[in-house]
Amino acid sequence: MTSILILSGPNLNLLGTRQPEVYGHATLADIEAMCAAKAKELSLALAFEQSNSEGALVDHIHAARGTHDGLILNAGAYTHTSIALMDAISSTEIPTIELHLSNIHAREPFRQQSYIAKVAVGQICGFGPAGYPLALEALATHLGHAA
Ligand code: CA2
Numbered sequence: 001m002t003s004i005l006i007l008s009g010p011n012l013n014l015l016g017t018r019q020p021e022v023y024g025h026a027t028l029a030d031i032e033a034m035c036a037a038k039a040k041e042l043s044l045a046l047a048f049e050q051s052n053s054e055g056a057l058v059d060h061i062h063a064a065r066g067t068h069d070g071l072i073l074n075a076g077a078y079t080h081t082s083i084a085l086m087d088a089i090s091s092t093e094i095p096t097i098e099l100h101l102s103n104i105h106a107r108e109p110f111r112q113q114s115y116i117a118k119v120a121v122g123q124i125c126g127f128g129p130a131g132y133p134l135a136l137e138a139l140a141t142h143l144g145h146a147a
Pocket of ligand 1: 076
């Protein structure tokens with residue numbers, strides 16, 4: 001069975017508590033439930049992890065090698081700074097979709113730079129929580145997964 005890891009970075013554990021005008025009202029648990037339903041529909045195995053620590057996120061990407069077939073990564077603010085996360089993706093060669101709730105290209109200039117985009121299959125941003133099931137469909141298609 002095709003297995004996907006959805007990995008969330010710093011501060012995303014606080015979703016649904018503040019800045020709903022930017023990030024929406026859904027909590028990370030709501031997003032996980034939405035993804036679990038979509039994964040069931042697509043016959044995908046799914047794991048869901050979050051960490052506020054850059055090193056722990058690198059460890060999750062390393063551990064995904066041989067365990068999961070693809071990665072959906074919302075690296076939060078590390079998107080814009082982390083060569084370590086970029087190197088973890090390229091060294092494990094795990095097919096990765098970069099995901100953001102907000103449209104990072106329409107925000108501050110520092111958010112328009114992404115190290116993840118340089119090694120990702122593609123990027124989905126700006127659709128809020130609805131981007132997650134879209135990313136599952138896109139990654140399943142990219143991996144040649146037949147439901
Ligand atoms: O749009 C996204 O998904 C981001 O990855 C979210 C990050 C931000 O640094 C990226 O530039 C874009 C921030 C997540 C912060 O989450 C919050 C949760 C609750 C309240 C405030 C922020």
